[in-house]
Amino acid sequence: xxxxxxxxxxxxxQFQLIKKSKKSRARLSLLKTSHGDIEGPFFMPIATKGAIKxxxxxxxxxxxxxxxxxxxxxxxxxxxxxVIKKAGGLHKFINWNSPILTxxxxxxxxxxxxxxxxxLLTKEQKLSEVKFSEEGIEFYSEVDGKKIFxxxxxxxxxxxxxxxxxxxxxxxxxxxxxxxxxxxxAMELTTRWAKRSQEYLLKNKTKDQKLxxxxxxxxxxxxxxxxxxxxxxxxxxxxxxxxxxxxxxxKKMLEVLDCVVPILPENKSHYLMGVGKPEEIVEAVKRGxxxxxxxxxxxxxxHGTLYKFKVKSLKLKVDEKDFYxxxxxxNSQFEFDLQPIDLxxxxxxxxxxxxxxxxxxxxxxxxxxxxxxxxxxxxFYLGLMERIRKEIKEGVL
RNA sequence: ACGGGCGUAGCUCAAUGGUAGAGCUCCAGGUUGUGGUCCUGGCUGUUGCCGGUUCGAAUCCGGUCGCUCGUC
Numbered sequence: 201x202x203x204x205x206x207x208x209x210x211x212x213x214q215f216q217l218i219k220k221s222k223k224s225r226a227r228l229s230l231l232k233t234s235h236g237d238i239e240g241p242f243f244m245p246i247a248t249k250g251a252i253k254x255x256x257x258x259x260x261x262x263x264x265x266x267x268x269x270x271x272x273x274x275x276x277x278x279x280x281x282x283v284i285k286k287a288g289g290l291h292k293f294i295n296w297n298s299p300i301l302t303x304x305x306x307x308x309x310x311x312x313x314x315x316x317x318x319x320l321l322t323k324e325q326k327l328s329e330v331k332f333s334e335e336g337i338e339f340y341s342e343v344d345g346k347k348i349f350x351x352x353x354x355x356x357x358x359x360x361x362x363x364x365x366x367x368x369x370x371x372x373x374x375x376x377x378x379x380x381x382x383x384x385x386a387m388e389l390t391t392r393w394a395k396r397s398q399e400y401l402l403k404n405k406t407k408d409q410k411l412x413x414x415x416x417x418x419x420x421x422x423x424x425x426x427x428x429x430x431x432x433x434x435x436x437x438x439x440x441x442x443x444x445x446x447x448x449x450x451k452k453m454l455e456v457l458d459c460v461v462p463i464l465p466e467n468k469s470h471y472l473m474g475v476g477k478p479e480e481i482v483e484a485v486k487r488g489x490x491x492x493x494x495x496x497x498x499x500x501x502x503h504g505t506l507y508k509f510k511v512k513s514l515k516l517k518v519d520e521k522d523f524y525x526x527x528x529x530x531n532s533q534f535e536f537d538l539q540p541i542d543l544x545x546x547x548x549x550x551x552x553x554x555x556x557x558x559x560x561x562x563x564x565x566x567x568x569x570x571x572x573x574x575x576x577x578x579x580f581y582l583g584l585m586e587r588i589r590k591e592i593k594e595g596v597l
Numbered sequence: 598a599c600g601g602g603c604g605u606a607g608c609u610c611a612a613u614g615g616u617a618g619a620g621c622u623c624c625a626g627g628u629u630g631u632g633g634u635c636c637u638g639g640c641u642g643u644u645g646c647c648g649g650u651u652c653g654a655a656u657c658c659g660g661u662c663g664c665u666c667g668u669c
Contacts, residue, residue, distance in 0.1 A: 204629095220631075244630095246630085246631060248630095248631050248632095249631090253631080253634095269629085269630075271631085273629090274632090282633085299666080301630095304630085304632050306630080307630045308631095308632080311630095311631090311632075312632070315632075326657075342630095342632050353602050367632075371630095373630085414630090440630080442630065443630095444629090445629045445630095446629080447629095463619090471630090472630095473629095473630040474630040475629060476629050477629070480629080493629095493630060494629055494631095495628085495629065495630090495631045495633095496629060498631080499628065499629090499631060499633075499634095499635085500628070500636085502633085502634050503627095503628075503633090503634075503635065503636095504634090505627095505628085528625095531623090532622085532623065532624085554668085562634095563622095567634085569634095570634065
């Protein structure tokens with residue numbers, strides 16, 4: 201019997217702007233969720249299928265990751281919502297008590313479409329097209345080839361069941377280069393889907409689950425502006441920028457941020473999806489972005505590419521892109537190198553293991569190697585965000 | 598001592614008379630809301646050595662050196 205059950209309050213402050221930099225558009229923020237508050241700018245490690253590859257939830261927590269990202273599309277295929285519902289939601293299922301953001305599946309449709317277009321699928325995989333319509337997206341399961349239909353409502357419904365703290369709207373991401381007309385259609389469809397998503401969520405949610413919309417429009421400034429304006433008229437909990445870092449020059453990406461971020465609601469989260477390299481993250485923070493996610497630290501770890509700060513000083517000279525370096529651990533120069541990846545890193549890997557040992561683990565294909573360097577790369581990315589927050593606090597960035 | 602087998606890239610081996618190759622190693626790149634423990638390139642050769650046959654030899658023949666197995 202819970203007599204003191206507090207009803208969900210829509211009016212509570214969910215996003216707090218702590219500080220605005222005077223040197224750039226960078227900001228310190230606090231995003232409040234029922235699984236805890238998140239200090240921004242922050243980075244979300246990727247747990248597509250409900251796991252940061254090679255790590256336990258406890259390990260990710262001990263790295264001080266404030267939030268992780270999972271994926272609607274992958275989880276609806278396997279294990280399916282029935283299992284997760286029975287487990288009591290995704291948090292309980294994967295033993296992660298902190299916030300979770302779930303991506304909607306729109307990007308997976310785009311990615312699959314690209315693979316079909318470029319003939320990158322293996323013979324066993326079906327060469328079926330991805331079809332976008334007003335109603336939603338039709339594509340085929342990678343698991344058993346079964347036809348799958350994802351509408352904006354369906355995507356939200358699944359994310360409600362997953363229990364994610366931040367729900368992403370279904371969107372249409374276009375492959376670059378893409379002509380103006382097609383880009384415009386995709387952008388407008390994404391906005392209509394965002395409205396439908398919100399209507400569905402407001403009718404069906406029973407607890408604090410935020411909804412983020414997604415700005416589209418390719419590399420056309422006019423379309424990006426229209427997208428941002430249209431979405432800003434609707435009261436979403438956060439504003440994501442999608443469809444970037446998909447092959448366009450970095451300069452283009454920053455130009456889009458320069459024109460879009462200033463017209464997003466100031467008192468809401470700004471999320472740059474899928475980005476990026478360390479220097480890109482810093483540049484985006486300076487343009488007013490609060491949230492990031494990217495596969496780079498975890499995927500590159502598995503491919504033997506490690507990240508290391510070059511300078512001890514907290515000052516990031518990001519314009520010269522010289523504040524970090526890359527180590528390819530399989531290079532023979534590390535065969536006898538008994539020092540840690542980074543002497544100044546306090547991660548579990550650097551405290552206990554040498555480059556020579558990590559190289560040995562990679563050369564012999566021991567899965568422990570993947571675990572240890574994934575831990576380090578995430579420590580690097582999360583440490584980068586910590587430095588960024590500190591520099592904004594100190595008025596440096 | 599006799600008989601058989603083998604000798605090709607740093608390593609393991611392909612190529613049976615017609616442009617000397619692969620895998621691993623090594624080196625250099627790449628990876629951006631994970632369908633990826635992956636992808637792209639690059640370096641490396643007096644084919645043990647000497648001679649012969651042939652338009653042409655890693656390949657066939659003779660010799661020689663080395664390794665290996667077997668028999669006495």
